[in-house]
Amino acid sequence: MKIIRYADANDQIKFASLQPDGSALELDGDILGSFTVSGRKAGVKKLLAPLDPRAILCIGLNYKKHAHETKCEIPQYPILFFKNPSSVQHPNDPVLIPTALKSTKVDYEVELVIVIGKTCKNVAVSDALDYVFGYTCGNDVSARDWQKFGGGGQWCLAKTFDTFAPLGPCLVTKDEIPDPNTLTVKTILNGRVLQNSNTSDMIFSCAEIISFLSKATTLLPGTVIFTGTPEGVGMGRDPFVWMQPGDSVTVEIEKIGALTNPVELEK
DSSP states (O other): EEEEEEOTTTTEEEEEEEOOTTTTEEEEEEESSSSEEEEOOOOOOEEOOSSSSEEEEEHHHHHHHHHHTTTTOOOOOOEEEEEEEEEEOOSOEEEEEOTTTTOOOOEOOOOEEEEEEEEBBBGGGGGGGGGEEEEEEEOOOOHHIIIIISSSTTHHHHHHHHTTTEEEEEEEGGGGGSOGGOOEEEEEEEEEEEEEEEEEGBBSSSHHHHHHHHHOOOOOOTTEEEOOOOOOOGGSSOOOOOTTTTOEEEEEETTTTEEEEEEEEOO
16 A cells, blocks of 8 residues: 555645555554545645654665775674654655755765554564565755764764655555565656666665664654665765755655655755
8 A cells, every 4th residue: 555644725634545546545543553544535735754753763884886886894784873853854845955054065865764663672584574564765865064074973963954854755555565675766866867776785684674773672663764875876976966956856766656855955
């Protein structure tokens, strides 16, 4: 099932199931609990990020070719950093280039995003996907100047500015993606394909990531996990490619869809 989150004509936030004809039917209940598909057509005034995350966990340097392009060694364990939930942005709303903490090196990163569906702790790799509710597209927007020179060696500041975590356009339940490590992933900037890879190139699989993150740590329902980006980022190109005001950036993942955001300066 493909699930969207939206605001209706009365600005009430609801969920709906996308239908083959392009329409959507309202959902009753809790998508992370028990829910049913109603017969009521959804009146979508504005498409929203498919959920309001409980937490945002992110894995860095998780594709072999991306490690090569950045001249980094293959990590022994998954590299974890965090984004503030306030960094989430909706489909079609702008990614804002920071001006209050000025950045001139804002990069794109297509990422498969895991949505945890039930409380998860100390799970084995073989059981890890049982705790997944579904998957969505994410863009791990990154201010490389703050990442390299302004964060004291930590990545969180550079990756947690407002609007730096676009999610969407929908949430696809795990039954439609039995193997998340076989999906084509792309970034398209102003019509130019800059990232074109497959989740099979991950260093740590989705199941391995969930299992590792759950060790001695409880992952709550509604937690989202950005699983890393492949080669082709702006930082890895010669010359560098940074997003600019007026750009349009799309991240696209097989079986999920395309998430597009314009790029603007923070006011």
